[in-house]
Amino acid sequence: MLTIAEQIAQELNVNAVQINAAITLLDDGATVPFIARYRKEATQGLDDNHLRHLAQRLSYLRELEDRRQVILISIKQQDKLSVELEKLITQADNKTRLEDLYLPYKPKRRTKGKIASEAGIAPLANKLFNNWQLSPTTEAKYFINEAAGFSDVNAVLEGACYILAERFSEDASLLAKLRAHLLKQAHLISKLIKGQDKAGAKFRDYFEHSEKLKSVPSHRMLAMLRGRNEGFLRLNIDVDPGQEIATFNSAERILIEHLTLRCLSTGNKQPATEFLTKLVQLTWKAKLNVSLSNELVTSLREQAETQAIDVFSNNLADLLMAAPAGPQVTLGLDPGLRTGCKIAIVDGTGKLLHTATIFPHVPQNHWDKSIRTLVNICRQHKVELVAIGNGTGSRESDKLIAEVIQFFKAEESKIQLTKMIVSEAGASVYSASEFAANEFPDLDVSIRGAVSIARRLQDPLAELVKIDPKAIGVGQYQHDVSQSQLSKTLDDVVEDCVNAVGVDLNSASAALLTRVSGLNKTMASNIVAYRDSEGRFTNRKQLKKVARLGPKAFEQSAGFLRITGGDNPLDQSALHPESYPVVEKILSLLELDANKILNNDEQLKSLDIDQLTNNDFGExxxxxxxxxxxxxxxxxxxxxxxxxxxxxxxxxxxLTLGMILEGVVSNVANFGAFVDIGVHQDGLVHISSITDKFVSDPREIVKAGDIVKVKVLEIDSSRKRISLTMRLDEQVTEQTKKPSQPQGASSTANKTKNHSSNKNHQGKSPAQQNNSQGRPQGKKVDNAVMGNAFADAFAKLKK
Incomplete structure (x- = not known):
C-alpha cells in the first residue's frame, strides 16, 4: 500500500521526496507562503498551489488513516476480522469505500431485520434464498412466533425479506456496482411540491426539471438544493429516465445479477420466485435507493460547494491583487441620495485629512453648492484621485465629479483629478467593525465607509484585509456552502496574496500584519504597540524585541516584512535575513556596498553561482x-x-442593442464573466462570447478587475438582465426591449447592483438564443431562480 506521501506525490505528479520534505516543514509549524518562498531547496520548487493541495490532502488522508484504525479495532473486538477483510480495509483509499466495508459491522439500532432475527427467522431467510424449490408459505408456518409479533405467514415472510434486504444493503461490492451505474445513467429529478407554485415562483425553472446526475453544474445543483431546503422542491434520482419499467428497473437487474438469482433473470419460475421478486424490489426501494440517493446528492452538493468556493477564492484573489493606485492624496465619495454623499480625504499613507457631507442629489439638489465644496477641498488638500463608491447614486455622483474635473481644466489649474468608480462591497461591514471603531472612535459610521472607499483605491489589498472575505461579495451562493470550508479557503487566499506582495513594517495596520506568515492577531497588535512607543523600525532585528514574537515567528515572518529607509538596504527587499551571509559574499566578490548592489543587474549577471553555493544554500x-x-x-x-x-x-x-461600451469585470463564474458597464446592473458575457476560440474556463481570458470592451446583445428590463459579448463582431438580432419589472415581482434586487440575475444564461450564449427566434419552440422556461433566488442575498450583502 502507498504511503500518504507517495499517494499525494502521484496526485501532484512530483517526487515523494519533495512531499516528505514539505510534510516535515508543515508539521514543524512552517506556513505555506514561507515554504513556497524560502524553502524551495528542500521541496525542490513546490509552489503555493502544490502546497495548499498537499496540506488539504494531508489532513484528509490522516483522518482516513485514523478512521481506518478505529474500524479495524472495532471489528477485531467483535472477533470478525478476517485476513481478507483486513486487506480490503487496508487498501481502501477513500472514506466512502472504508465506510461501505464497515457497514455490516457497525453497531445498529433495532431494525425490522434485527427484530426478525431475534425472533428466530434468520434460518428461514437463508433457506429461501439458497433453495428456490422451497415453498415460502409452507416453510414460514414453522417460524410463526406470536410472542415476538410474527403471528402469521405474511409477517414471517416480511421479516425474512427484511433480514436479507438489510444484509444485501451492506454488501460493499454491490454498493460500488450500483453507485457506478447511477453515476453513469441516472438523472436528478426536481419537482414542485404541491401547492407551492406561487410561493416558490423564483424556482420555477425546477418545477419539472430532469438532468443527468453526473453532469449537473454546481450553480444549478445549489439552486435546486436551496429550493428543497426552503420547502418548494422535491429531489429524487431516476435510475431509468424516460424508460418504461416492466418488473425490474436496471438497478434491480444489477442486484439480481450480483446475487445470481437466475430464476428471476431467466424467467424460469420457481416456488420462491414471488418471494425473491419482493425481496429484490424491497432491497432496492426501501434500502439501497434511499441510501444511495442521499449519498449521491450529498456528494453532488459537496462537489458543487467546492466549485462555488473555488470561484469565490479565484475572484477574491483577483480583487486583492488588483492594481494599486499608489500613495496619492485621494478623495473617497460614498454616494447617497436623501442622506447625502459622504466625503473623506486621505493622504498618500491613508491618513485621514478631511471629512464632509454634501447633498447634490434629490431631494435637496444642492448641485452647485456641492461643486464649490468639492473644488475648495480638492484645492486645499491637493487631491489627485477620486474614488466613487458604486452604490445608489454612483453614476449621478460620477457626473458631479466630472464637472469638478472640467472646472479645474477650464481654469488650467495644476490640480488634475482622476476619477474611478470602485466597488464598495463590505465598506459598511468595515464601518461598523471593531477595527474601524478603534481607528476612528469619534467618526460617524457613514464617514468611515468613505475612508474605506478612498483607501481601497490606493491599495486594495491593504484595505480589504480589514474586512471578512465573505463580506466582499465576489462569490456565488456563499450562504449555501460549508461556512467552515469557505472561511478556511478564503483565509488561505488572503494569506497568499498578502505574503506575495509583502508588507511595509512601519505603516501596515494590525489587520494586515495579522495575515503575514507566522504572525497572529496578538503579535500584530504588539508590533503596532512597539512602533507607537519606540518609533519606526530601522532594521528587521528589532522584531525580536516585540513581545511574544519568538524565534519561530521571526523566521516565518521576517522576509515578508519590509523596511524602507532603514539601517540595512536589504531590509527593503524580499530577501530573508538568513540569506544575508550569501549577499555579503556577493558584495565581497563584486567589491560593492549594499546600496549599489540593488538593481545592479549587469554586475549580478557576472557572478559565478558555484562560488556562492554551500551546504546551507544550494543553487x-x-x-x-x-x-x-x-x-x-x-x-x-x-x-x-x-x-x-x-x-x-x-x-x-x-442601453441600445449593438452599443459598444467599456466596463470592468466584476465577477467571473464557470459559465461567463459579469461586467460593470455603469448602469447599476452587471451584464453577463457568456463563456461562448468571451473569445472566438474555445475556452473551458473564463478565467483563462479575463479576471475580476480587468477593463474590457463589450457589445450589448440583449436587454431584459423585467428580469434586470443584460447580455453582452466581448466578440465585437458578433451579430445582434433585433429585439424589442422587454418591459419594466411587473408589479408584484421581487424588488429587493433592484435596490442594489447584483450579478446573480444574469446567471440563467449559462446554457446558451445570447447569439444562440437570438438565432433560435422564428423557429417553432415549446413552452418557454425562464431561469428566474438565478435572478431571484440569490438576488436577495447579493443585495443584502452589498448593502
Missing part, C-alpha cells in the same frame, strides 16, 4: 537571492488603469 536559493537583488521588492500586481464609462449611460433604459 536554487542562490539564484533566487540574485534575482531579488536585481529587482528588489517587486510588486506582482499589475499597473494601475481606469475604465471610462460612457457618458449619458446610467441606467438600463439608456
Amino acid at each position: 536554487v536559493t542562490v539564484k533566487d537571492i540574485i534575482k531579488e537583488l536585481a529587482k528588489p521588492n517587486r510588486d506582482p500586481r499589475p499597473a494601475f488603469k481606469t475604465a471610462t464609462f460612457a457618458e449619458g449611460i446610467t441606467t438600463m433604459a439608456d
Whole structure:
C-alpha cells in the first residue's frame, strides 16, 4: 500500500521526496507562503498551489488513516476480522469505500431485520434464498412466533425479506456496482411540491426539471438544493429516465445479477420466485435507493460547494491583487441620495485629512453648492484621485465629479483629478467593525465607509484585509456552502496574496500584519504597540524585541516584512535575513556596498553561482537571492488603469442593442464573466462570447478587475438582465426591449447592483438564443431562480 506521501506525490505528479520534505516543514509549524518562498531547496520548487493541495490532502488522508484504525479495532473486538477483510480495509483509499466495508459491522439500532432475527427467522431467510424449490408459505408456518409479533405467514415472510434486504444493503461490492451505474445513467429529478407554485415562483425553472446526475453544474445543483431546503422542491434520482419499467428497473437487474438469482433473470419460475421478486424490489426501494440517493446528492452538493468556493477564492484573489493606485492624496465619495454623499480625504499613507457631507442629489439638489465644496477641498488638500463608491447614486455622483474635473481644466489649474468608480462591497461591514471603531472612535459610521472607499483605491489589498472575505461579495451562493470550508479557503487566499506582495513594517495596520506568515492577531497588535512607543523600525532585528514574537515567528515572518529607509538596504527587499551571509559574499566578490548592489543587474549577471553555493544554500536559493537583488521588492500586481464609462449611460433604459461600451469585470463564474458597464446592473458575457476560440474556463481570458470592451446583445428590463459579448463582431438580432419589472415581482434586487440575475444564461450564449427566434419552440422556461433566488442575498450583502 502507498504511503500518504507517495499517494499525494502521484496526485501532484512530483517526487515523494519533495512531499516528505514539505510534510516535515508543515508539521514543524512552517506556513505555506514561507515554504513556497524560502524553502524551495528542500521541496525542490513546490509552489503555493502544490502546497495548499498537499496540506488539504494531508489532513484528509490522516483522518482516513485514523478512521481506518478505529474500524479495524472495532471489528477485531467483535472477533470478525478476517485476513481478507483486513486487506480490503487496508487498501481502501477513500472514506466512502472504508465506510461501505464497515457497514455490516457497525453497531445498529433495532431494525425490522434485527427484530426478525431475534425472533428466530434468520434460518428461514437463508433457506429461501439458497433453495428456490422451497415453498415460502409452507416453510414460514414453522417460524410463526406470536410472542415476538410474527403471528402469521405474511409477517414471517416480511421479516425474512427484511433480514436479507438489510444484509444485501451492506454488501460493499454491490454498493460500488450500483453507485457506478447511477453515476453513469441516472438523472436528478426536481419537482414542485404541491401547492407551492406561487410561493416558490423564483424556482420555477425546477418545477419539472430532469438532468443527468453526473453532469449537473454546481450553480444549478445549489439552486435546486436551496429550493428543497426552503420547502418548494422535491429531489429524487431516476435510475431509468424516460424508460418504461416492466418488473425490474436496471438497478434491480444489477442486484439480481450480483446475487445470481437466475430464476428471476431467466424467467424460469420457481416456488420462491414471488418471494425473491419482493425481496429484490424491497432491497432496492426501501434500502439501497434511499441510501444511495442521499449519498449521491450529498456528494453532488459537496462537489458543487467546492466549485462555488473555488470561484469565490479565484475572484477574491483577483480583487486583492488588483492594481494599486499608489500613495496619492485621494478623495473617497460614498454616494447617497436623501442622506447625502459622504466625503473623506486621505493622504498618500491613508491618513485621514478631511471629512464632509454634501447633498447634490434629490431631494435637496444642492448641485452647485456641492461643486464649490468639492473644488475648495480638492484645492486645499491637493487631491489627485477620486474614488466613487458604486452604490445608489454612483453614476449621478460620477457626473458631479466630472464637472469638478472640467472646472479645474477650464481654469488650467495644476490640480488634475482622476476619477474611478470602485466597488464598495463590505465598506459598511468595515464601518461598523471593531477595527474601524478603534481607528476612528469619534467618526460617524457613514464617514468611515468613505475612508474605506478612498483607501481601497490606493491599495486594495491593504484595505480589504480589514474586512471578512465573505463580506466582499465576489462569490456565488456563499450562504449555501460549508461556512467552515469557505472561511478556511478564503483565509488561505488572503494569506497568499498578502505574503506575495509583502508588507511595509512601519505603516501596515494590525489587520494586515495579522495575515503575514507566522504572525497572529496578538503579535500584530504588539508590533503596532512597539512602533507607537519606540518609533519606526530601522532594521528587521528589532522584531525580536516585540513581545511574544519568538524565534519561530521571526523566521516565518521576517522576509515578508519590509523596511524602507532603514539601517540595512536589504531590509527593503524580499530577501530573508538568513540569506544575508550569501549577499555579503556577493558584495565581497563584486567589491560593492549594499546600496549599489540593488538593481545592479549587469554586475549580478557576472557572478559565478558555484562560488556562492554551500551546504546551507544550494543553487536554487542562490539564484533566487540574485534575482531579488536585481529587482528588489517587486510588486506582482499589475499597473494601475481606469475604465471610462460612457457618458449619458446610467441606467438600463439608456442601453441600445449593438452599443459598444467599456466596463470592468466584476465577477467571473464557470459559465461567463459579469461586467460593470455603469448602469447599476452587471451584464453577463457568456463563456461562448468571451473569445472566438474555445475556452473551458473564463478565467483563462479575463479576471475580476480587468477593463474590457463589450457589445450589448440583449436587454431584459423585467428580469434586470443584460447580455453582452466581448466578440465585437458578433451579430445582434433585433429585439424589442422587454418591459419594466411587473408589479408584484421581487424588488429587493433592484435596490442594489447584483450579478446573480444574469446567471440563467449559462446554457446558451445570447447569439444562440437570438438565432433560435422564428423557429417553432415549446413552452418557454425562464431561469428566474438565478435572478431571484440569490438576488436577495447579493443585495443584502452589498448593502
